[in-house]
Amino acid sequence: MKLNPDSHNGSEWVHVKILETKLKLRDDENYLSNNTVLNLSKYDHLEPLIRDQINIQVRERFPFSPKPNQIMASLLIDLGDCYSQTSSIEFAKTLYTIAREYHGAKAEMVEAKIKEMVRLRTKYDKIEPDPKGDKETNHVKVVGIPYTRLLGDNNLSEHEIIWQEIETDINKLLEYARSENKFFNEKKSKVSNRNNNEILYLIILLGIALMVFIVYKTKK
Secondary structure (H helix, E strand, C coil), X not given: CCCCCCHHHHCHHHHXXXXXXXXXXXXXXXXXXXXXXXXXXXXXXXCHHHHHHHHHHHHXXXXXXXXXXXHHHHHHHHHHHHHHHHCCHHHHHHHHHHHHHCCCCCHHHHHHHHHHHHHHHHHCCCCCCCCCCCCCCCCCCCCCCCCCCCCCCCCCCCCCCCHHHCCCCHHHHHHHHHHXXXXXXXXXXXXXXXXXXXXXXXXXXHHHHHHHHHHHHHHC
């Protein structure tokens, strides 16, 4: 995040929250029973940018998160809460359903949310969305949810993930990040030293040229 805070449209804060949650789960395996990964406020749910940033990270993680996965379930619930408050009751209901059916969210965590979306869908069924509103707003009912492909074409039949070759240890991943940061700092330092040397050479050359000019003028 220090090297490129705008990476993935500024969404890397979600990844940090995921790592923090994994560390908390080491100390308390029931942490997500009373919290979510992101612990968003009601004002966060109203912000389309936050919704879009979570969406980016969910899409990125989807093909690397085999079910059941309580962190993915929590992210999907957070994302559903954002959609329900910003653009799409139907998308929210679908995300809650994926969290329950695919990623193993506890039924009591999402059943009430799903029922509320169904109630709101019925209540507002005759209202057409504003065509000038949010680009993702629509009036289409989502049915027959293809759970493994809804959020992106990340699970093609010929695509195989070799889980044994993927590093998932948090401490090692953080160490990689620190090592990479050290590499860029060293590279930056070398570039800085090179620039300083170039400036020094230029000053020396200008000094020599000035001395030659003075000698020339004096003899003339």
